[in-house]
Amino acid sequence: MVSIKSMTGFARSSGNCGNYSWTWEVRSVNGKGLDIRMRIPSGYDALDVPARAAISKNFKRGNISLSLNVSHNQEQSGYRVNQELLKQLVDVMKTVQADVPGVAAPSVDGLMGLRGVIEPVEEGESEEEKEAAHKEILANLNEAITDMSANRASEGKRMDEVLSGHIKVIEDLCVKASDCAATQPEAIRARLMRQLKSVMEDLPELDEERISQEAAVLMTKADVREELDRLRAHIEGARDLLEAGSPCGRKLDFLCQEFNREANTLCSKAQDVELTRIGLDLKTVIEQFREQVQNIE
Incomplete structure (x- = not known):
């Protein structure tokens, strides 16, 4: 199983070859796509393209800053x-x-x-010496890339635990909502019948059957079972993505939008204080989940 990876990381690698010594520094923060920014000293521009290719091969998302410092002992x-x-x-x-x-x-x-x-x-510098140094400098970049990849994976493991915890809370809230008396069809119907009779008691021409029909229509609008079913499906989808591992950040972000849509609908349909409170708790934990997802590759 490939674990999820964070988009945040840092690594440094150093080396030397003949009269050359150098240090690579790689930093990464979250981003919508892969954005690579290079800072390479004059005279080493030939390293730009292969260095970018090495970064692109190993990372799919993140704003990555790459810098190279080189010193040469010869005058x-x-x-x-x-x-x-x-x-x-x-x-x-x-x-x-x-x-x-x-x-x-x-x-x-x-x-x-x-x-x-x-x-x-x-x-005293020859082209052969320069090419050899460039080759070693580029090879040394792979050490920094490997270290940062491990750094991002380690952070991703911690985030996996946090996200799994959020998903469990969402699941528990769905169970509470399902068990809530206000979500039971008969309870909804009984409450609506009482409300309709109270409103229409001054309209004797409306018979019991008409009131029952109106209650049935309103009951359908107040029923949140479909929203809860979709929330459960999204929970399974999120767990599957976490189990599959990186890169899954964009897909999880899309699921966050779906989570929010169902939670908002549940809140708008809620005709009960307890169910409204559950809906608000859902929105809170979904937002916490979304904030963590923003940093997943």
Whole structure:
């Protein structure tokens, strides 16, 4: 069984390769979808795409912030132009100018100021050394991802217990509502008959049969058994989702809306203080359930 996972987590991993040393930090909070924000130092832009791919592979939802800090022991001897990136930018600009006549050509200063076009050159650094360091840095990211995934799973286990508790309370309230005398058809009919007779006692032309018909119509409107049946079905659905595990946050959020709809209908139909109180208790625990669900992947 795959347990549910929280969308909240944090992890850090560090490593070194030759003259390079680095630290990854990954933070995650709840979000409607998967939103990845990167902060990578200049000269390491090639890591952006594979790093995003690694995050997307392991997480389905959450606002995730990823940062990389790198230090290099060798002294900087100067700067160089990333010719490949510069050529790509120029090609893009030419395409834009062709599609939108009148667009001014970029200045040299503007191009040189773009991130990654100018790269620092480390003294004695070879491309092979740089590529090897990049490979190790990217591999080390997996450690942080694994740690944060475990962190989110641990928090998810705690949330599973809390949510299961809320579901049990909802179930108990449904039992109380079913046992409430106000939900029994005969009790509803008897109460409505008394109310109708009281209202219509000054209208002798209305016979007993007509009053019974009116009571039957009102009884149907006041009957909450269907709402309770649907609430029980949603309870089983929620338990099935928790048992199946992540990712189930969106489905549980939808069930919260269904829970609320039935609880609201029950409250609006309630003609009894006890049943009204049960309906309000239902709405309270459903809201507590919904708040927890917002943080589930």
